[in-house]
Amino acid sequence: MSLSMNSSSSGRTGRASAGIYIHIPFCKQACHYCDFHFSTSLKKKDDLILALVKELELRKDELQHKTVETIYFGGGTPSVLTIDELQVLILAVYKNFEVAAHPEITLEANPDDLMSVRTQSKTIFEDYKNIGINRLSIGVQSFFERDLKLMNRAHNAEEAKVCLEDATHYFDNISIDLIYGIPDLTNKEWIENIETALAFNVPHISCYALTVEPKTALATFIKKGIIKNVDDDLAQAQFHILVERLEGNGFVNYELSNFGKPEYFSKNNSAYWQGKPYLGIGPSAHSFNGDQRSWNVSNNTMYIKSIQQHKLPLEVETLSVTDKFNEYVMTGLRTVWGVSLQKVAQDFGDVYQKHLLQQAEVFINEHLLYIDDYTLLTTKKGKFLSDGIASSLFKINLS
Ligand SMILES: C[S@@+](CC[C@H](N)C(=O)[O-])C[C@H]1O[C@@H](n2cnc3c(N)ncnc32)[C@H](O)[C@@H]1O
Numbered sequence: 264m265s266l267s268m269n270s271s272s273s274g275r276t277g278r279a280s281a282g283i284y285i286h287i288p289f290c291k292q293a294c295h296y297c298d299f300h301f302s303t304s305l306k307k308k309d310d311l312i313l314a315l316v317k318e319l320e321l322r323k324d325e326l327q328h329k330t331v332e333t334i335y336f337g338g339g340t341p342s343v344l345t346i347d348e349l350q351v352l353i354l355a356v357y358k359n360f361e362v363a364a365h366p367e368i369t370l371e372a373n374p375d376d377l378m379s380v381r382t383q384s385k386t387i388f389e390d391y392k393n394i395g396i397n398r399l400s401i402g403v404q405s406f407f408e409r410d411l412k413l414m415n416r417a418h419n420a421e422e423a424k425v426c427l428e429d430a431t432h433y434f435d436n437i438s439i440d441l442i443y444g445i446p447d448l449t450n451k452e453w454i455e456n457i458e459t460a461l462a463f464n465v466p467h468i469s470c471y472a473l474t475v476e477p478k479t480a481l482a483t484f485i486k487k488g489i490i491k492n493v494d495d496d497l498a499q500a501q502f503h504i505l506v507e508r509l510e511g512n513g514f515v516n517y518e519l520s521n522f523g524k525p526e527y528f529s530k531n532n533s534a535y536w537q538g539k540p541y542l543g544i545g546p547s548a549h550s551f552n553g554d555q556r557s558w559n560v561s562n563n564t565m566y567i568k569s570i571q572q573h574k575l576p577l578e579v580e581t582l583s584v585t586d587k588f589n590e591y592v593m594t595g596l597r598t599v600w601g602v603s604l605q606k607v608a609q610d611f612g613d614v615y616q617k618h619l620l621q622q623a624e625v626f627i628n629e630h631l632l633y634i635d636d637y638t639l640l641t642t643k644k645g646k647f648l649s650d651g652i653a654s655s656l657f658k659i660n661l662s
């Protein structure tokens with residue numbers, strides 16, 4: 264198919280850029296730790312694809328005068344879709360929006376899906392490339408069987424390795440997801456996981472501290488004493504091991520959980536963190552237009568029904584100046600771009616800048632924050648704690 268229809272570069276046209284996120288709410292099996300929105304029943308897959316296409320149509324005016332620079336299939340597990348289904352969605356984006364000449368198109372994929380279509384002479388990767396996907400985010404989580412079982416992942420360690428090996432023959436822009444702070448994962452094993460990931464020579468790695476989300480199987484198992492609780496100190500130590508190893512191998516920790524070689528930062532996620540607008544399509548997907556955040560209903564049946572009736576199943580929140588300030592501080596402190604004191608004064612006013620500097624002082628004295636070139640940043644020691652620090656810097660609207 265041709266991906267050049269309707270396309271233009273925002274650099275050339277001077278139009279603002281935007282992203283489109285498409286949520287695929289299906290997974291083969293439920294990982295014990297996960298509270299993202301997904302269903303393990305694929306019965307409604309066909310209706311859902313039709314609804315996603317319809318939602319793209321219904322919302323085509325929301326990115327008027329903007330050029331779509333990134334398309335991101337997230338989940339759930341987008342790799343449960345067939346090539347034809349993914350192509351239908353990509354074509355629907357091109358049909359309804361102005362798309363850049365060379366958009367970043369990311370697919371989140373799980374090793375078991377990638378392996379299930381592998382034969383001796385064929386892998387799925389060539390097909391992905393042919394429909395325009397140019398970035399893969401592969402959910403490995405760990406290369407240890409014990410961890411994969413504990414997390415109830417649908418793949419084993421060997422499948423993860425084989426699929427990464429295959430993927431690197433077709434794609435250079437690959438990201439691997441890993442999880443640290445897993446009960447019983449020793450620092451030695453964590454280093455082994457990092458080294459195994461590095462051996463595949465991928466240019467991007469996302470690493471998350473295992474979080475015990477309420478109402479997940481993991482939370483229940485921990486409560487019942489079947490699985491050990493996570494240890495925050497161990498997670499923090501493993502984060503520091505990670506930063507040291509990856510920075511030593513040419514990666515930039517450009518966001519708390521994200522490490523990329525220069526030129527390989529996720530354009531989609533960087534745009535989120537820099538406050539650019541994006542449209543979130545699909546159940547549970549969030550959108551941002553610069554002033555408002557909205558989120559779609561987290562229920563596949565309700566989503567499909569509402570879209571079939573030409574109604575957007577979403578709730579909207581208009582951000583106050585204080586909300587925007589707090590969000591900027593939260594995301595800024597997690598990223599290498601930090602919190603620009605000049606931007607704070609310009610966009611929010613001197614009162615906000617004064618508040619920020621006053622609240623930051625204690626963290627600067629503890630060497631958790633520092634100021635460089637009029638920008639507030641977390642130190643190496645402070646980075647892991649950035650969310651907690653950010654919330655202490657928030658402005659609270661009491662009126
Ligand atoms: C929502 S998943 C979607 C991608 C894909 N389905 C997968 O499992 O790889 C995105 C990533 O979030 C991370 N994640 C989800 N829940 C988590 C949790 N409770 N703690 C730590 N990481 C989590 C996992 O690393 C996962 O790869």
Ligand code: SF4
Pocket residue numbers: 289290291292293294297298299301338339340373402
């Ligand atoms: S981690 Fe990924 S595969 Fe596992 S349940 Fe969550 S979205 Fe699905």
